Amino acid sequence: MPVGDDSAQPASKPRPSASQVLVVTSVMFTFISYWRTAAIVLCDLASTAYYIGGIVESQIGRAAPWFILGVMLFSYAxxxxxxxxxxMFVRGGVYRIVKEAMGRQAAGLAVSALLFDFILTGPISGVTAGQYIIGLVNDLLNLGPASPIIANQDLLSSLIAIAVTVYFWRVNIKGIHESSDQALKIMGATTVMAVVLIVWCLATMAVDGSKRHLPPVTPDFSRKVDAQGKPVLDPFERQVDPLGFLGHTAVAEALRPEAITGHWWSLVGVFGLVVAFGHSVLAMSGEETLAQVYREVESPKLKNFKKAAFIVFVYSLxxxxxxxxxxxxxxxxxxxxxxxxxxLIGGLAMHVIGPQWARLGLNALVVVVGFLILSGAVNTAIIGSNGILNRVSEDGVLPDWFLKPHPRYGTTSxxxxxxxxxxxVTILLSRGHVLTLGEAYAFGVIWSFVFMSLSMLILRFRRPGEREYEVPFNIRIGRVDVPVGMTLIFLVLAMASMANLLTxxxxxxxxxxxxxxxxAVFQVSDHLRRRREGSGGHEHLEQFNQQEADKVSVASLGLTRPYRKLVAIRSPHNLGMLQKCLDETDPETTDVVVMTANVLPKGSADFEATITDYDRQLLTAVVNLAESAGKSVKPLIVPTNEPLYAxxxxxRTIGAQELIMGMSNKFNPEDQLDQVALYWLNICGPRPDPLSIRVLGPDRDVRLDIAGGSQIPKPGAAAAGAAQLLADLRRGWHGVERLLLAYDGSPLSSDFLxxxxxxxxxxxEVTLLHVAEAETGVEAEVEGRRIVERGAERARELGRRVAFKLAHGEAGPEIVHEAVEGKADAIFMSLRGVYRRGDTSAFAxxxxxxxxNAPCRVILGFAPKSIPAPAPAAAVGGA
Structure with missing residues (x-):
């Protein structure tokens, strides 16, 4: 192993070779909070508020809000x-679930429909962002609906959408932390805008009674015409008909406004409601992104994921x-x-109450924030698409070439x-027409949901047993759990998908x-892969970047936490010690370095500075464990001819407080501990640094503490320890109901307070007794009262109410007298001093x-107690 000074190495051992080490990097070793997770998804789901109303109303009329509300409520199911x-699967989503339930072919079909959804998400959001900017410019210039800007609105919106796409393409090249940070800032701005707009709309409705009428519940399936009564044409140059292929059938004619006679709860009427619901499903887009970012959610993974899901639901609803x-x-x-x-939101801003300048200002706010959130939806679309294609590539359907990490950022660029x-390309083909994009977009949304819910229903029977989480409403019949909730969700989605397919x-x-x-592309690519690799199953191995370094250092590993653990690994099939280490580790306080040794022949200095296939297999298993736990690790490959010395x-070099190994096939745990301890003592010299060495097995945890060892807090242990210490300190006052505290306003006395x-x-109950050098006169009285009132004010700042009194005369007798009069159970006073401010000389x-003379217990203090802070990290040494 590369070391700077090997003089402390035992003479009986050969010198390790001075070769380069490999620091392994991967974007999959980073994790994000549930707020960032929610922000990524909300940039898609919340952005639909900007265009969903217009798209749905263009199909089913003024009843659109009711069906959008229904879809948003159903979205939580x-x-x-x-x-x-x-x-069930950290790297889940539609592809993995459908593959597990129905096989690779069905999974390829499902993900193909889903990709259509994601590829359209970016363009529809980007073009809508452009529409809002163009509309604002037109309103500010007061050009009217016939202006040249409006005439070229689609073209200009397309150019803006392309610019936004290029920007977020670059952000995603940098990685999930960069893109999630952008999403979080966007959602902060959106929240401010939403509150302002909603309050303004409520004020408008309160002032203008004509604005309080709720929209009708009945959908309007008439063929669409514009304001002049001319037919609205679809991309196929035909009049837009909400009933689509059914437009000339008897069922369609029975659903036209002129044929409705209150039959909405008949079979035809229910079908009409399903059709209207299907037209509104677009409001539920973005769910798959939630699954694609699950692998990046930090610990505790599932708990944080459920928090993110609930935030998304409430906010978007x-x-x-x-x-x-x-x-x-x-x-x-x-x-x-x-x-x-x-x-629509721009139109809303221009029709609330208030002067023209105020409405223009609101419109400007709406447009700027709308541009941000719709741009954020472009970001979400890229994240989701990238996640889906990662799953497909990991399964061998696309070549591994696509998974090669970016040399700088480690992303699948x-x-x-x-x-x-x-x-x-989609933006250019659509020519910036929002309604066309929205119509096409609905296909991938609904069918991805159908494939997902059907597959999960199948897996309930194919893989029965306990799960970390289950969709509610399950009935147990004998030994079988009947998933009633999951079945109902699937049936609703299946009906809506068939209605969409027909209409x-x-x-x-x-x-x-x-x-x-x-x-077809997936099938051809998979066929070529099978010809190249044979008919055997594809084994996915992670792609990694590698950085060469002359020696191990804190900087090269990017260690920033006060505590550090080093875990030795050597087999992808024996990582129990890493699993236990991650379970015990608080990622807020502790870095975990995972080291594998590339063992060189004795006396050899040859080391090929590259990651071998075996290294990739080993580190892939490490990635999977880290993702499941939601905790980061720092992988390291070290060449050495003496692994335990390395x-x-x-x-020592990284300043680890804990070193963890697995059980050896050759040596018993005690011998492993002794050997590493011997190296540690020789490396550190006569005054070794504290270190805890552990050998972990399936049912053993053997530990050796050197120089007292080092106690690294477990997750939540620091806060729990502080709370326990505080509880212990409070229990120390048992039996005390009234306390007299001698107080003179000095810094020491204030610390005691x-x-x-x-x-x-x-x-x-606490009483502050002002005691100081015996003084008389009005000025001394006023000064004493001012001091003790200041102490009482400080107590109130700490959330406590206290009484206060002034002593006149010698401090000792006054304190005893007040304790007797006030029936105090304890007196708290300074060990030193005669209560002259600034005098802390003798035992007074x-x-x-x-x-x-005190009638109760007396508590003396010299310096205030405090909850001990975590021990500082050991000094980072390097031999």
Whole structure:
């Protein structure tokens, strides 16, 4: 192993070779909080509030908000399906779940439809962002609906969408932390805008009674015409018909407004409700992104994931549903769809109460934030698409070439490049028409949900047993659990998908074409892979970047936490010691370095500075463990001809407090501990640094502490330890109901006050007694009162109320007298001093007097107690 000074090495051992080490990096070793997770998904789900109302109303009329509300409520049921699936597979999502339930072919078909969804998410959001910017410019210039800007709105919006796509392509090349940080900032700005807009809309409705009428519940399936009564044409140059392929059938005619006679609860009427629900499913997009980012959620993984899912549900429910209702209730019918169909929130801002300048200001805020969140949806689309293509590539359907990490950032940049190109091509092909994009987009959304829910239903019977999480409403019949909740979710989605297939011509035709194209590409690629590798199953191995270093260092490993653990690994099939280490580790305080030794022949200095296939297999297993735990690790490959010496030297160099090994096939645990301890003592010299060496097996945990060892806190242990210490300190005041605290306003006395107020049980009554050098006169009285009132104010700042009194005369007798009069159970006073501010000289006569004459216990203090802070990290040494 590379070391700087080997003089301390035992003479009986050969010198390790001075070769380079490999620091292994991968973006998959980083994890994000549940707030960042929610922000990524919300950038897609919340962004739909900007365009979903116009898309759905263009199909089913003014009843759109009711069906959007229904979809948003139903979305939490679908999200439960995703939570259960992610609890089963860290790298889950539609592809993995469908493959496990129905095989590779069905999985390829499902992911092809889903990719169509994600490839369209970016363009529809980017183009809508452009529409909002163009609309704002037109309103600010007061050009009107016939302006040249509006005439070229689609073209200009397309250019803006391309610019946004290129920007977030670059952000995603840098990695999930960069993109999630952008998403979090965007959601912060969106929250401010949403609160302002919702409050303003409520004020408008309160002032103007005509704006309080709820929209109708009945969907309108009439063929669509514009404000002049001319037919609205779809991309196939046919009049838009919400009933699509059924447009000329008897069922369709029975659902037209002129044929409705209150039969909504008949068979035809229920079918109409399902059709309307299907037209609104677009409001539920973004669920798959939640599954794709599950692997990056930090510990505790499932708990944080459920928090993120709930935040997403509440936020999107309030924002999307309220905006949809407000738009129909506040924007006049004659301009809502003709002028604001792709810009409903902008139209809402221009029709609330207030002067023109205020509404323009609100519109500017709405547009700027809308541009940000819709741009954030482009970011989410790239993240989701990249995640899906990663799953496909890991299964061997796409070549491993796509998984090669970026040399600087470690991201799968080649897949991100592919997604960016596909999104830009989609923008150009759609020519910036939002409604067309929205119509096509619905295909992938609904069918991905159907495949997912059906697969999870199958897995309930194919893989029965306990799960970390289950979709609610399950009935046990004999030995079988009947998943009633999951079945109902699947049936609703299946009905909506069939309704969409029959009624959404644009979505069905374009979706089938694009899905077939993606599926064909996957099939050809998989066929070529099988010819190249044979018919055996594909074993996925992670791709890693490697950085060469002359020696191990804290900087090269990027260690930043105060505590450090070093774990020695050697087999991908024996990582129990790493699993236990991760279970015990608090990622907020402790870095985990995982080291494997590349053993060289004795006396050899040859080391090929590259990651071998075996290294990749080993580190892939490490990645899987780290992802399951949601905790980061720092992998390291060290060349050496003496592994145990290299292990001890690395622990010293990085300042590790704990060194963990697995059980050896050759040596018993005690021999392993003795050998590493011998190296450690020789490396450190006569005054060894504290180190805990552990050998972990399936049922053994053998430990040796050197120089007292080093206690690293477990997750939550620091806070729990502080709370326990505080509880112990408070129990020390047992039996005390009234406390007299001698106080003179000095810094030392103020410290005592802070200590008592912090550690004393809140039920204890406290009296501050001002004691100082015996003085008389009005000025001394005023000064004493000012000092003790200041002490009482400090107590109130600490959340406590105290009484206060002034002493007149010698401090000792005054304290005893007040203790007797006030029936105090304890007196708290200074060990030193005669209560002259600034004088802390001797064991004062006043203190002796109180000790000899007090009617209760006396608590003396020299310096305030405090909860001990965590021990500082050991100095990072390097031989």
């Amino acid at each position: 679908v999200r439960n399906v995703y939570i259960e699936s992610c609890a 309030l924002l999307t549903s309220l905006i949809s209702f407000f738009a129909v209730m506040i924007i006049p019918d004659d301009v809502r769809m003709s002028q604001y169909s792709g810009n 080649r897949l991100i490049n592919l997604v960016g190109v596909l999104q830009i 959404k011509e644009v979505a069905t035709i374009s979706g089938v074409v694009f899905t077939a194209a993606f599926f 292990l001890a030297q690395t622990a 802070d200590t008592v107020m912090s550690f004393l049980d809140p039920a204890v 006569s006043n203190t002796r007097y109180v000790l000899e």
